[in-house]
Amino acid sequence: xxxxxxxxxxxxxxxxxxxxxxxxxxxxxxxxxxxxxxxxxxxxxxxxxxxxxxxxxxxxxxxxxxxxxxxxxxxxxxxxxxxxxxxxxxxxxxxxxxxxxxx
Amino acid sequence: xxxxxxxxxxxxxxxxxxxxxxxxxxxxxxxxxxxxxxxxxxxxxxxxxxxxxxxxx
Numbered sequence: 001x002x003x004x005x006x007x008x009x010x011x012x013x014x015x016x017x018x019x020x021x022x023x024x025x026x027x028x029x030x031x032x033x034x035x036x037x038x039x040x041x042x043x044x045x046x047x048x049x050x051x052x053x054x055x056x057x058x059x060x061x062x063x064x065x066x067x068x069x070x071x072x073x074x075x076x077x078x079x080x081x082x083x084x085x086x087x088x089x090x091x092x093x094x095x096x097x098x099x100x101x102x103x
Numbered sequence: 104x105x106x107x108x109x110x111x112x113x114x115x116x117x118x119x120x121x122x123x124x125x126x127x128x129x130x131x132x133x134x135x136x137x138x139x140x141x142x143x144x145x146x147x148x149x150x151x152x153x154x155x156x157x158x159x160x
Binding site for chain 1: 112117118120121123124127155159
């Protein structure tokens with residue numbers, strides 16, 4: 001059986017936590033779901049529920065990456081470069097640039 | 104595999120880099136929604152013609 005692989009990419013802070021929840025929802029629906037916090041958003045520290053969402057996503061073989069060291073260290077996200085993300089996207093069945101970019 | 108890239112705004116360097124990697128060695132088409140009067144009929148044709156559609160920011 002072929003499983004869908006989905007990657008959501010977040011480029012503004014307002015949609016990051018919401019987007020991670022969306023990835024978790026897709027994982028619950030039996031998809032491989034990943035998220036990536038892109039260059040700009042400076043995240044806030046996850047609260048207990050948000051950290052739990054990330055943990056659940058990882059339990060279901062998904063993950064959340066970030067392209068900046070600050071976001072990785074703050075919320076225990078996996079580091080990834082834009083080039084590595086691009087290569088990962090080649091393997092996805094669905095690619096979702098999530099939300100809108102705020103000027 | 105044919106990939107359709109739809110741009111909702113002018114693609115910046117990050118988007119261009121990702122598109123370049125994702126479409127490497129693959130057929131690719133694009134559609135710009137960031138114009139005065141997008142040809143939605145053509146867009147529908149392009150979507151049906153593509154194996155994968157990515158609607159960038």
